[in-house]
Amino acid sequence: MDWSRKVSVQSARVKESSIRGVVAKAMRKPDMVFFAGGEPGPDLFAYGEIRAAFDKVLRDPQLAETALQYSSSEGVSGLRDWAAHQMTATGVPCRRENVLITSGSQQSLDLVGRLFIDPGTPVYVQVPTYSGALQAFRAHGAAFRSLWSDGSDPPDAPSRGLGYIIADSQNPSGRTLTIDERLRAIEVAARLALPMVEDDAYSGLRFDDRPLPSLMQLSLDGKPVDEGWAIHLRTFSKTIAPGLRTAWIVAPSPLIERLTAIKQGADLQTSALSQLVALELVERTGGEIARRLADAYRSRRDVMLDALRVEFGSDVTWTLPEGGFFVWMTLPDGIDATALLDRAIAAGVVYVPGRAFHADDSGANTLRLSYSMMSPERIREGVHRLAVALRPALARTRPARSGAAS
C-alpha cells in the first residue's frame, strides 16, 4: 500500500524534533559532553524518596486501588487541590475546577493547541522560543508571529489567536523577563485580545529567593483565575522527575472543562499512580527536593559561566540564567552553529543549534548549552572542547587585531 497517499493532510504538518536526532547521534559516541538536550541531571534525582513514595502508595490498599484503576480525566482531586492551593498562595485565588492534570507539559501544549489553533491561527511567540511548543502548535497549523514585533502588529486584533510566553529561565535562552517586560507582554496580549499561555517549567528552579510574579499573577492583580484570560502551565518534570509524566494546567474553569474533554479523547487520563506519588512527595518533603535541585543547578551554572569567561573572548556573548538549565550563546554574524555541530561532536561536545528554536528558521549564529546534566568537571572540559571546536571559525571572523593573537 502506498502509505503517502493514505495519510491525513493534518499529519503532513508534523515534524520530528531535530534536537532528539542530534542527541541520539551524539549519544552513540563515547566520552561525549552533553550540552544538548534539556534533561535533569541523572545524578540528582531523589531516588530514595521517590522509591519510598511509590512503595507507600502501593502498600496502602485504598491508594493502591485508586492508583492502578482507571481514574478521572481531570486528575486526582488531592493533587488538583494542592495545585490550586499553590496558586492561591501566590495571591491568585484558584479552585480545584481551575486545574487539569496532564501527562507532562508537552501534552499541556498539545491540548492548548487543539483548543485554540486551527490551520492559519496566529500564535505569538518569543524569539527564540521552546522548540517543543513550536512542534506542538505547528501540528495544528499555527502561523507563528513574534510577540515583540514593534509596529508590525496587525492594526486590528485577530478574531482568534494565542500568545505563548516563558517568563522564567526560558528554554532555550535562559532569560528571565523583568517585571517591565512581563507587564509589556500582558499589554500586548490584551491589545490583541489573545489568550496568553505562560509555560512555567522553571520558576521552581530559581537560584535565589526572590521569585518574580507570574504573568498570571500580574494580569489578574488579585482577581480569581476565572476572571482572567491567562493560562498557566506547570510540571513536575524538572522539580521531581520527567518519568512521572505529570504536569498541570491552571485556567478559567470553562477552558478546563473543554481541555478535559479533549484530553479524554487523547489519552483518557494521566496515571493516578504518578499523581498520588507526586502528591505524596510534595506533601511530605514540602518543596525540599526542588530546593536541593536548584542548589545543584546553581553550582553547575556557576561553573559553566566561569568556564565560558575563561575560554571565550568578547566576540561571543551568552546569557546569565537566574534559574533553570540553559545558557544561550550568540556567535558573530555569519557563523552558522548548525554547520559547526559536526566539528563540535568530533571534539567531544554536543549542543543544540539555535535554529530549532526559531519558527522562521533564523538564529543561525546561536546555540543552546545545557549545564543540567553534567558534573562540574565535565562542564569545564566541555566548554574547553567547545572553544577548541569553534576557534577556527571565530578566528576567520575576528578583526585583524584579535586575529593576530591566534
Add this chain to the structure above:
Amino acid sequence: MDWSRKVSVQSARVKESSIRGVVAKAMRKPDMVFFAGGEPGPDLFAYGEIRAAFDKVLRDPQLAETALQYSSSEGVSGLRDWAAHQMTATGVPCRRENVLITSGSQQSLDLVGRLFIDPGTPVYVQVPTYSGALQAFRAHGAAFRSLWSDGSDPPDAPSRGLGYIIADSQNPSGRTLTIDERLRAIEVAARLALPMVEDDAYSGLRFDDRPLPSLMQLSLDGKPVDEGWAIHLRTFSKTIAPGLRTAWIVAPSPLIERLTAIKQGADLQTSALSQLVALELVERTGGEIARRLADAYRSRRDVMLDALRVEFGSDVTWTLPEGGFFVWMTLPDGIDATALLDRAIAAGVVYVPGRAFHADDSGANTLRLSYSMMSPERIREGVHRLAVALRPALARTRPARSGAAS
C-alpha cells in the same frame, strides 16, 4: 473574555464521554451495582507483584535512572522487542521498528486518528463499536460508515479512509468474530483499499485456550508486518492494570515513524518507569497474571449469564462472550434503554445505554452490562435489580399471552 469566540473550530467537534457522566452520577449513590464502566475488577489487581516490580526497577541504579529520566518517543527498546517477539510468535514476522509504545490504547486511537483522518474522511466501523474510538476519531472529523453495509459501499474506494475493528470480545458487544467474519472484514478493507486498525484489548483475556488468529495475522498470511496494511493495537490496561498507562501499536515501520513524530508533539514519550515495570512483570510472570484474571472474569461471566437466564424471558436477548468484560443486551423494539436508566439507578444498578456505541445515535433498545467489576454475589443482585427495573416496560411490550402472567 468571551471564550466561545476564541476557541478553535477543531475543538467544537470534541464531545465528552456520556459513559463517564453516567458512572460519576451513579457512584455518588451507596450500594450501587456497577454494570457500567469498563474497569477491571479492583479486587483482582496483582497488587503484590506490581509493587515488587516497581521496587525492583527503582532499586536498580541503571534501571532507575532510565525510568525517571526523559526517554525515547518510540519507547523502551526491551519492551518494543518483547512486543515484536509476541507478534512473531503468532506467525507474524515483526521487528522492534514495527512497535510504538503509547500511553494507553486511547492514545493509540488518537495517534492513528491524527495520522489518517481529516474532516470528512470516511471511517468504517462495526455497529455497535467502542465509544472511545468514536470519540477519538470524531475529534479529527471522521465521517462514520458501517463496515458491514452490504451493497451500500461506495462503488469506488475512497482515496483516504480507515477501517476500525475489534475482533475479540468486543467492547461493547462481547462478540468475537468467527474466522469467516474476520476474512470478510479483511476482504471489505482490501476492496475499499482501507488501512485496517484492529483494536485488540481483550484477546489476552480469552476464556478458553483456543485463540483465534488476529486480523493482522490472517491478512499477512506469513508475510512480515512491513508488507501489510494492518495496524494492531494492544494494551496492558486489561491484562495488568490501567494505572500503568502503557499500550502499543504494531504497524509497518513507515507508519511507526510517522506515528512517533506525532506522539512526540502530543506527549513526548510514555513513562519509561511504567514500561520497565510492565516488561519486568511480563518477563517474570510470563502471562500468569493475565491467566489468573481471565479465570476470574470467566467465573463472573458465568454468574451473569446464569442470572440473566433466571431473571429474563425470551423477549430479551444477550450475547455470550468468550472473553473480556461485556454482555450486550437487546430489549424489544420500542423500549429505550436511556429512558430506563434513571429507574435502574433508583433500583440500585447502573448500565450504559447502547446509543453511546453507535455513531448515528441508533441502538436505543440496547445496553451494555459489564461483569468485570463486581463479585459473583453482587452480579446476581444486580441482574435481579435490573429485571425489577425493566419489568414494567417489558410487560407493556409483551404479547397478551405473556402479559396475563404478570
